[in-house]
Amino acid sequence: MRIAIVTDAWEPQVNGVVRTLQSVRRVLEAQGHKVLVISPDLFYSFPCPTYPEIRLALTTVNRVGAMIDEFGASAIHLATEGPLCVAARRWCLRRGRPFTTAYHTQFPDYVSARSGVPAEWIWRYIRWFHAPSASILASTPSIRESLVAHGLKQVRHWGRGVDLANFHPGLDPLPAMAELKGPVQLYVGRVAVEKNLEAFLKTDHPGTKVVVGDGPARTTLEARYPEAKFLGPLFGHDLAAAYAAADVFVFPSRTDTFGLVMIEALACGTPVAAYPVTGPVDVLTPETGAMSDDLTAAIGEALTRDRARCAEYGRTFTWEASARQFLNALVPMGGEKAAA
Numbered sequence: 001m002r003i004a005i006v007t008d009a010w011e012p013q014v015n016g017v018v019r020t021l022q023s024v025r026r027v028l029e030a031q032g033h034k035v036l037v038i039s040p041d042l043f044y045s046f047p048c049p050t051y052p053e054i055r056l057a058l059t060t061v062n063r064v065g066a067m068i069d070e071f072g073a074s075a076i077h078l079a080t081e082g083p084l085c086v087a088a089r090r091w092c093l094r095r096g097r098p099f100t101t102a103y104h105t106q107f108p109d110y111v112s113a114r115s116g117v118p119a120e121w122i123w124r125y126i127r128w129f130h131a132p133s134a135s136i137l138a139s140t141p142s143i144r145e146s147l148v149a150h151g152l153k154q155v156r157h158w159g160r161g162v163d164l165a166n167f168h169p170g171l172d173p174l175p176a177m178a179e180l181k182g183p184v185q186l187y188v189g190r191v192a193v194e195k196n197l198e199a200f201l202k203t204d205h206p207g208t209k210v211v212v213g214d215g216p217a218r219t220t221l222e223a224r225y226p227e228a229k230f231l232g233p234l235f236g237h238d239l240a241a242a243y244a245a246a247d248v249f250v251f252p253s254r255t256d257t258f259g260l261v262m263i264e265a266l267a268c269g270t271p272v273a274a275y276p277v278t279g280p281v282d283v284l285t286p287e288t289g290a291m292s293d294d295l296t297a298a299i300g301e302a303l304t305r306d307r308a309r310c311a312e313y314g315r316t317f318t319w320e321a322s323a324r325q326f327l328n329a330l331v332p333m334g335g336e337k338a339a340a
Contacts, residue, residue: 002034003330004073006064008057008082009104010039014213014233015190016260017104020160020322021079027323036071038064040084057084065091075330080104081129093132098331101133102158103143106255106278123150134331139258140282156329160258161319162267166240169269169311173245174238176231183207183303186246186270188239188261189253191215191230200252201225203296209250212242243268248302251280252295259283267314271305273298288313 009017025035040057064087068076076092076099078085092099130136130152137158138144144155177184185207187200192215201209209228222230234242249265251274259279262272272289274280280291288310290301
């Protein structure tokens with residue numbers, strides 16, 4: 001197949017959406033499919049207000065459509081709800097071209113956390129954007145239920161995976177974490193208000209808190225919590241070694257739809273502590289983590305989990321399975337079957 005993926009989230013951003021699209025594209029191309037990614041780096045763009053790391057592309061409906069046409073796309077997927085995908089959506093509707101969409105982020109809650117705008121106002125936009133989609137891809141049953149409750153019923157499952165060649169048990173700990181006072185409690189992800197990171201930094205469980213990642217809130221939080229270790233962004237082997245060095249992985253977000261970092265931590269044998277919200281409730285099991293509205297209590301309970309059981313469970317998440325689900329959800333233009 002020739003698959004056009006339009007996305008407002010792309011390199012150099014580092015987040016779950018970008019990493020998911022990159023990983024699935026690699027699997028699809030290895031299977032012989034042709035994949036075109038239409039992303040903000042191909043156009044003039046400007047920084048998103050309050051979130052400068054996100055670039056908003058300036059383009060036209062016709063230009064985006066011409067790129068899809070020139071590529072000869074046999075299926076079109078719109079990955080985000082930003083201006084590039086709005087342009088592609090309009091072009092598809094004008095041409096009668098079917099397309100799929102994905103719901104990667106609890107966008108209404110995310111915008112509400114950053115701006116104070118009521119989440120239900122944003123849901124009106126979400127319903128408008130996704131309503132014409134042939135299928136809305138969602139990563140968990142909880143997200144499916146949320147979309148259906150808001151009138152969007154054409155939902156299909158699209159899970160996530162782990163690079164098991166990189167994230168696995170038995171790794172040597174990251175040197176910067178090897179001598180820290182335990183138990184070592186790790187967070188990996190954006191250092192931003194919507195990630196609720198301060199809830200983790202406020203917990204009072206004994207040990208050392210470590211933050212891996214970067215973002216607009218880092219300077220403020222680093223000054224406010226000097227006892228925590230802020231290591232900045234890590235990738236590849238270094239990131240896997242950080243997971244391996246931790247005694248527990250803490251996921252304080254209340255707005256994520258899945259939480260890719262949780263399954264990476266599990267694949268390295270590190271149990272997870274989280275709130276009982278969308279994402280953790282769909283991913284974690286009683287054997288691999290602990291969830292509580294008291295995050296300190298969840299950390300203490302998660303520390304009792306068996307690391308071998310965590311690693312075994314983490315290995316069940318593969319990008320090959322994720323790519324197969326993505327492929328099967330696409331709607332080909334002319335009857336071409338999506339051979340997995």
